Structure formats: structure tokens, C-alpha cells
Amino acid sequence: MSKIDMKSLGLSQSFSNEAAKYKGLYIGRIISQYKNLYKVVTDNGEITAEISGRFRFDVTVSSDYPAVGDFVMLDRNEDISGNAIIHKVLTRKSAFIRKAPGTSNCEQIVAANIDMVFICMSLNNDYNLRRLERYIGIAWDSDAVPVIVLTKADLCDNLSQKLAELDTVACGVDVLVTSCLSDEGYLPVKKYLESGKTIAFIGSSGVGKSTLINMLIGENTLITREIRNDDKGRHTTTRREIIVLPGGGVVIDTPGMRELGIDSVDLSKTFADIDELATKCKFYDCTHSSEPSCAVQKAINDGLLTRDRFLSYLKLKKEAKYEGLNFKQIETEKLNVMFKEVGGMKNARKVIKGKNKKR
Incomplete structure (x- = not known):
């Protein structure tokens, strides 16, 4: 069986150097999570994993638990003899954080180790500068680089006016305009994709995140839904997961922005x-x-x-x-x-x- 190139999945030299400290363990990246089980990709393929009892005992805050996008150290790199055991989460370079309600100040990692954040907003009913300011703040706070992706340009009859309005809030953030009418409509986004880079898609439900990811993958992997007549999108993505792109690099699709509170704003x-x-x-x-x-x-x-x-x-x-x-x-x-x-x-x-x- 051919080995998986972990570098194309975001494994940098800094992660490799840290992993070398843990003799006898193998490095992997979490690509999805369901309750207490994790799907992890290693150089030998995908395996199911869970955290060790010692790991659970040592956790002091909820943000210490593994999250989608984390690089972790496991006791094996092959799918044999039951679930693999996660012993260590490597130091994160960036993260989306959700704060728990109340006064406990507990934090949960929504997604980790992101290089770039595509803030998706459609140019029809969803377009809202004030909401975009929130998204930009959340993106900067994650320590990743934000990029504004305007979708459904084919439904907009005053594009130049809206782009002029965006100049007042973008503050140095790149702005891409896309259309779903043809493959060429997504070329501006494809230029940002590189092997080894991790991109997170955020934005209101129904603005075209899943459609955009499907275009990048080349198949209808994700279910898509339109914005309702009341401008509120239906939540299509129900869990966070990493999707490997054919040309290299990975994307993290996240549920609606309800995942992240206003406390996650720079x-x-x-x-x-x-x-x-x-x-x-x-x-x-x-x-x-x-x-x-x-x-x-x-x-x-x-x-x-x-x-x-x-x-x-x-x-x-x-x-x-x-x-x-x-x-x-x-x-x-x-x-x-x-x-x-x-x-x-x-x-x-x-x-x-x-x-x-x-x-």
C-alpha cells in the first residue's frame, strides 16, 4: 500500500520536530470527530482513535481535548487491533475557539491549525456589511489569514457598488468574487489553494460554502441547500470535517456561525x-x-x-x-x-x- 504524503495534509517541519520528541509514537491528523471517537489520517491511511485514560486524567480545560485539524501522537499508524490511542496533541498554530455559555470561561476548539479562512457571503439576500465585520474579527482572532469570498455574483446587478462598500470594512483583506454558473467562476479561489495549506470555510448557512467546496473537490460530496425566503439559511453541515483536495491541500467545512461567539473577535x-x-x-x-x-x-x-x-x-x-x-x-x-x-x-x-x- 502506498504511503500518504502527510506534508500535503499540512504536516510542517515544526510539527515534525515536535513529534520527534515522542519516541515510539506515530503522528496523524484528525479529520473528523463523532462524540468521543476521532477519525485520524496517518501515513498508512485512516484509522479510528480515542484518547488515552492518562490523557483524559491530565486534561485541565476543555480546549485541551483534540479537535478537527489537530496533529496528534498515536500508539499506531495502522487500522489493526481496535481503536488507536491518542497520547498527545501537538502545539496548535491557529484555532477557532468557542466559549461555553455562563461564567465558567470554558473554551472549546472548533477547528485547529488553519492557514487561511475563506469568509463566504452571497451577493444576494445574505449580503450584510455589519455581519461581515464580525466574520473578519473572528477570522483574525483565530491567527489565520482571512479572505472574503463573495458568492453568487450572477445574482447581483450592482457588483461595483457592493465592492466599493466592501472597501470600507475589508481593511487589507483580499476580496474574491465567484459565480456558480461555470467552473471558471471559481478560478479566483483555486489560485489560493496549495499543497500543505489548510483552509477553513465560514459564513452563514446557504451562502454557497458547500457548493464552492464541491467545485474544488470535483464532485458533489456535500449536500447543498439554498437560503430560505426569510434570508436565514438551513444548516447543511452538521459536523466539522477535513476534506482533502485532489490538487493538494485540505479544507475544513464548519457548521454555521452559531458555532462561534462574539468573544472570538479581534x-x-x-x-x-x-x-x-x-x-x-x-x-x-x-x-x-x-x-x-x-x-x-x-x-x-x-x-x-x-x-x-x-x-x-x-x-x-x-x-x-x-x-x-x-x-x-x-x-x-x-x-x-x-x-x-x-x-x-x-x-x-x-x-x-x-x-x-x-x-
Whole structure:
């Protein structure tokens, strides 16, 4: 049986060097997961694996568990004598992270070791600049390089106008335009595919991620569905998996963006233009609301920055602060902000009690 070229699946020299430290173990890459079992590809083919009892005992946080895209060390590289055992997860170079709800601050890795993130958005009903800002922030936060992929260009009659609008939010991110009418419509994407590179596809359901991946694979491997009339896509992908491309490289198809919370957003890169303006404000702690000599407000008044983009920036900052909190915790946090001048809600209660006693 011919050996599988692990380098074409993303095995870099740094992973190989780290793997060499674990004598007697074999390297593999996780390509899918179902509950507590993992499908792993090694140089001898695909095997089913599970984590060792020692691994489970040593785990301190949920993000330590293996995830799709991880390179792992196993006790075998052949599909013999039951499930292989995963003993070690190699150091990740990038990751999509989902935060668990509540205040536990637990994190789950959605996908790991990604080189590039294709942010897919259709040019019909799904097109939304504010949502795109969220996607770009999530992509930057993963430590991968984002690329905006506009799909269904054949359904758009004002492409030049939408591309001009994109310039206000892209901030150095490449923008590709695709169409499903012919194979040529996907040529811009194919130029980014290289052997050994891992690409993740994210975006709302129904925007054409599965159709795009099918075109790259050359067969209808993934089921595709259209966006509903209410602009909400049906979730087609139900689990994360790695798909090997015929020309080299791999893609990771992820379920809808509900997988990732607003906490996974890098605002500094997504809104680099606003951060740059903020450095020119008179006061270092300027809130960009009513302070004199505010460079951000001046840019809005001069037409250099749209008010919608600034409001989106404020909204994302606020949501990131409250992400993961339940309703009661959010209300408490809001009250603390309201009573910040007297030291928060706890001190406010003391002040109120003191006033009541004087009466």
C-alpha cells in the first residue's frame, strides 16, 4: 500500500520536530470527530482513535481535548487491533475557539491549525456589511489569514457598488468574487489553494460554502441547500470535517456561525481604521462621544468614516463584554456600569442604605 504524503495534509517541519520528541509514537491528523471517537489520517491511511485514560486524567480545560485539524501522537499508524490511542496533541498554530455559555470561561476548539479562512457571503439576500465585520474579527482572532469570498455574483446587478462598500470594512483583506454558473467562476479561489495549506470555510448557512467546496473537490460530496425566503439559511453541515483536495491541500467545512461567539473577535484588526483615528484624539481615554478634539467624531463629520461602521464597532465591543453571561449577570453588569462613579452596584446599595437611615 502506498504511503500518504502527510506534508500535503499540512504536516510542517515544526510539527515534525515536535513529534520527534515522542519516541515510539506515530503522528496523524484528525479529520473528523463523532462524540468521543476521532477519525485520524496517518501515513498508512485512516484509522479510528480515542484518547488515552492518562490523557483524559491530565486534561485541565476543555480546549485541551483534540479537535478537527489537530496533529496528534498515536500508539499506531495502522487500522489493526481496535481503536488507536491518542497520547498527545501537538502545539496548535491557529484555532477557532468557542466559549461555553455562563461564567465558567470554558473554551472549546472548533477547528485547529488553519492557514487561511475563506469568509463566504452571497451577493444576494445574505449580503450584510455589519455581519461581515464580525466574520473578519473572528477570522483574525483565530491567527489565520482571512479572505472574503463573495458568492453568487450572477445574482447581483450592482457588483461595483457592493465592492466599493466592501472597501470600507475589508481593511487589507483580499476580496474574491465567484459565480456558480461555470467552473471558471471559481478560478479566483483555486489560485489560493496549495499543497500543505489548510483552509477553513465560514459564513452563514446557504451562502454557497458547500457548493464552492464541491467545485474544488470535483464532485458533489456535500449536500447543498439554498437560503430560505426569510434570508436565514438551513444548516447543511452538521459536523466539522477535513476534506482533502485532489490538487493538494485540505479544507475544513464548519457548521454555521452559531458555532462561534462574539468573544472570538479581534476588534483591533477588524476596526484598525478606527483604532488609528483614536490615537489622534486629544484624550487617551476618549470615548468618542462628546469629548473635544475627538478624531473619530471628526472623521464621521468629514465623511471619512461612516456612522454605521462606528456604531457597529461600539455594538461589537459591548457584546464582547457581555458574551457568555446569562440574563441576570448581564443586568448586574449593566448596573455596575451605571453606578461606576460610586464604585459599582455594591457600593451604590451602601449609599442608598445610608441615605435611608438618615431619613
